[in-house]
Amino acid sequence: MTDQSDKPKLGTRPPLGLKRTVETGKVKQSFSHGRSNTVVVEVKKRRILGKPGEAAAPVVEAPVAAAPTPPPAPVRAAPPPPAPVQRRPADDIGARRELQAQLLREADEARMSALENARRRDDRAKVEQTEEEKRRAEDNRKADEAAVVEAARVAALPPEEAPAPSVDAAAPDEPDAGASAAPGDDRVYRKPGPVQVVKRPEIVRPARGKMGDDRRHSGKLTVTKALAGEDDNRARSLAALRREREKQKRSQQSAGPSSKQFREVVVPEGITVQELANRMAERGSDLIKSLFKMGLPSTQQDVIDQDTAELLITEYGHTIKRVSESDVDIDSAADVDADATMVTRSPVVTIMGHVDHGKTSLLDAIRGASVQSGEAGGITQHIGAYQVTIPDGSKITFLDTPGHEAFTEMRQRGANVTDIVVLVVAADDGLRPQTIEAINQTKAAGVPMIVAINKIDKPEAKPQKVREELLQHEIVVEDMGGDVQDVEISALKKTGLDKLLAAIEAQAELLELKANPDRAAEATVIEAKLDKGRGPLATVLVQRGTLKVGDVFVAGAVSGKVRAMHDDQGKMVKTAGPSVPVEVLGLGAVPSAGDPFTVVENEARAREVAAYRQGLRDTKRTTTAPMSVENMFADKASTMIEFPLVIKADVQGSAEAIVNALNRLSTDEIKVRILSAGVGAITESDVTLASASGAPIIGFNVRPNAKAREISTRHKVELRYYDVIYHLTDWAKGAMAGELGPEIIETVVGKAEIREVFSAGKHGKAAGLLVVEGIIRKALKARITREDVITYTGEIASLRRFKDDVAEVRAGLECGVTFTQNFVDLKAGDYLETYEVEERARTL
Structure with a gap:
């Protein structure tokens, strides 16, 4: 029998032997979308070695003298190793073989267990990685606790009952004094002492972020990670961010505001449902539902009146503020300046009269410039504004208006914006149609008039005749006991100009012209044009306030901002006070002459007023009388x-x-x-x-x-x-x-009655006539009428009296005729007319 005392005790690991450490195996790889692959791998076994001088495997204990029982050690402290025991070589070889076989089995089991665990971890990581990590941490914690409890239990056992120490049981800080090993022997000899067995270490699991089972999934964003909010060092896609924002918005909408805000809603006379919803901060669909419940099916673009809007506003808890669309416009009539702010301003004088009576020549003489030479044909076709400094230092603003009959509107504008009208009448020509028109416009404007009788240097001049003609239009001059000043002048010779300027100053003193310069400017557009290099330009006459560069304004239906200003001499100026004409740059479009020019507080206000005025103009232009059946067919015909x-x-x-x-x-x-x-x-x-x-x-x-x-x-x-x-x-x-085209004039020369109809052979039929009026001529055009209906228009082929061909037949005589084109539709009782056709040039 084999000596059982040389075998390792139960629970101890035999010493390591020499065996190859590389074995082949197969590993199944799993990929996304259900793909998999099986590859052949080499599995390297890990040789567990201690520090130099420590045993790589437990040794079989021999009967030794029992050492005294040491006091209980701490939980993690390892007891001193037992003293080494000398063994025989034959016993060592058998134990080494058994140990090698056991280690090989354990390595195979550990490898299979590790592969199985790795596969299971991969499957669990795809579905619930967070829970797996928690569970793994809990298992590790329980294993550590079990190891501590086991170590404490083993430490409490008597030495003879304690199991042999494991391969890694030696304390790392315990020196191996007197340890020696024979050549080729893997045994480690320790000095005798109490034996403490520590639980065999578990298979090392790779940590997160290192080479291990989570390497292939480290870059993937799983549902578990997204819900857990883990930081996977990946930037979220735009779609994910958008979905997150929409989710938050839905959650906020579902939660609703903490408290509803009630507003004062400004409602004009007509407003669309969508605009009302915007002002109420409500949804348009909700307002449409409310209107449907009221019995008013509508869309978001339908216009509702103020009463219907008030019902909706009251239903949602808001308050209404009714306004009229006219409130948007600027009402300068209600803005009256205080007397304390008024200062004296220069008078505005408009020169009016008939064409070619010397209006522009008079202005040239006063200004000392030649404006007439620059006018086409020597007549004024634009309204010009000029400021003149007279010898005493004061200034007068002159407006030069055209005298041609086509420029009625220009003269009307000049009369409306002026303080004094100078009516120029030629002494040799007297009152003409445009002179009378200027008188009527001046009366309508309610401004005082000064009559300037021009061209008195001509021999045929008759100033007294002009004064007498003015009486016909209720204009009584001072020389004839009236209140209208008259001055005899000669613009060509520059005589009487000082008297005219004195009369203007006297009239201005009587008017006591004043304005407030310290306010937003208000002016009138005198003329407007489009310059190729500078864009839209407007000549404006400031009436009150001071116009400055940078002011935001609205001129009629056009808004803009003053970019630059030029005076009548072309010099750039920064400001323009009352009664000063300037040319303004910075308009959005060309305004209409005569439009009011008003400075407003901001660009939004200017655009609002301009849009309102443009809407009024469009409505006026597109509004026509209702179409009826009568005028509809009249237009067609x-x-x-x-x-x-x-x-x-x-x-x-x-x-x-x-x-x-x-x-x-x-x-x-x-x-x-x-x-x-x-x-x-x-x-x-x-x-x-x-x-x-x-x-x-x-x-x-x-x-x-x-x-x-x-x-x-x-x-x-x-x-x-x-x-x-x-x-x-x-x-x-x-x-x-x-x-x-030319005007066609027909003149009837003769008229005859058809008495008989005869056969004329190849000529068809002939007609026997009795001439009743005028002359029937062969060379004239002819037509046959039957009951005043024309049946034939053409020419007479032959005209005979008895058997002779004749050129004409007079009234009271009989004759016979044939017609061209073999006309045969002749009956007794028809009438023949001969006529002449004359073309005259048409005139309007």
Whole structure:
């Protein structure tokens, strides 16, 4: 029998032997989407060795003398190892083989167990990694506690009952004094002492972030990680962030505000459902539901009145503030300045009168400049504003208006914004139509008048006749006992100008003209135009306040900001006080002449007012009388010819005057249709518009750009250029007359009654006639009427009296006729008329 005393005791590990440490095996790899792969791997066994001088495996104990029992050691402290025992070589070889076989089995079991555990960890990590880690931590904690309890229990046992120490049982800090080993022997000899057995260490599991089972999943974002909020060092996608924000918004909406906010809702006369919902901070769909319950099915773009809006606002707990759309506009009439803020201002004088009576020449003489030389045709076609310093140092603002009949609106604007009107009447010509019109406009404006009798240097001048003619229009001058000042002047010789300026100053003192300069400026647009390099420009006359660079303003339906200002001499200025005319840059578009110019607090207010005014203009332009059946068919049956035109002028006032002058040319047969009227150079869009309707383009003091000229040549669009307005109207008259064509005039020369109808062989039928009126001539055109219905129009083929061919037959005689085209539809009782056709040039 084998000596059992040499075998290791139960629970102890035999010493390690020499065996190869690499074995082959197969590992199944799992991938995403259910893929897997089996690979052949080499499994390296880990040799557990101690420190130098320590045993790599437990040794078999031999009967030794029992050592005294040491006191209880701490829980983690290892007892001193037992003393080494000498053994025989044969026993050592057998024990070594048994130990090798046991280690091999344990290594195989550990390897299989590790692979199984790794596979299970992979499966669990895909579904619930957080719970697995928690469970693993709990298992490790329980294992540590069990190891501590086991160590304490073993330490409490007597030495003879204590099991042999494990391979790693030696304390690392315990020196191995006197330890020695024979060559080729793996045994470690320790000095005798109490034996303490520590639980065999578990298989080392790789930590997170190192080479191990979690390596393949370290970069994946699982559902468990996302819900647990773990930091996996990955940036979240935009879709994930968007879903998170939507989830938070839904949670906030579901929770609802802590307290509802009640507002004061401003409601105009008409408001859309969506706009009302925005002002109430409610959802539009909720308001539509409420309207549906009220019996008013509506959409978000439907307009509701104030009463319906009040019902909705009250239902949701808000309060209503009713406003009118007119409240948006600026009402300067209610803004009255205090008397303490008023200071004296310069008078505004408008020079009016008939064309070619010397208005601009008078202004040139006062200013010392030559404005008339720059006007086309020697007539004023723009309204100009100038400020003149007179010898005593005071200033007077002059407005020069056109005298041509086409510029009625310009004269009207000049009379409305002025303080004093100087009526210029030529002493040799007297009162003319535009002079009378200027008198009526001055009376309508309610401003005082000064009569300047010009051209007294001419031999045929009759100033007294002018005074007498003024009496017909209730204008009584001072020389004839009235209250209207009159001054005899000569603009050419510059005589009487000092008397005229003195009269203006005296009249201004009587008026006591004052204004408040320390407030937001208010002005009137005198003229507006579109400059190629500087954009929209407007000449404004400040009436009160001070206009400064940088002010935000609204001019009619146009808003803007003052970028720069120039005076009448072209010099740049920073401010402009009352009664000062300036040219303003910085408009969004070209305003209309005569529009109010008001400075507002901010750009939002300016845009609001401009939008409201533009809406009013659009409504006025598009609103027409209701269509009825009668006028609908009347329009269809109308044969009136339209004469389309495209107008482009240099300034807004000229364009307005041209449109009015052309509209007055319309007749019952032809009317002018203005497709577009604007200011600035002729552009490609103007040419395109004209080519679509075959309309000519009229350029008044403007020219087309290169692109527009090219397109007009390609599309054969007619371009007409003018710088004098009556030349333009003369051409328009001729063009409209040519459009109608020449006037056809028929004159009946003779009339005869058909008495008999005869057969005329190859000529068809002949008619026996009795001439009842005039003369029947063969060379004239003829027509046959039956009961006043024309049955034949043509010529007479032959005219005979008895058997002779004749040229004409007079009234009371009989004759026979045949007709061309073998006309045979002749009956007794029909009438033959001969007539002459005359073409005359048509005039309007």
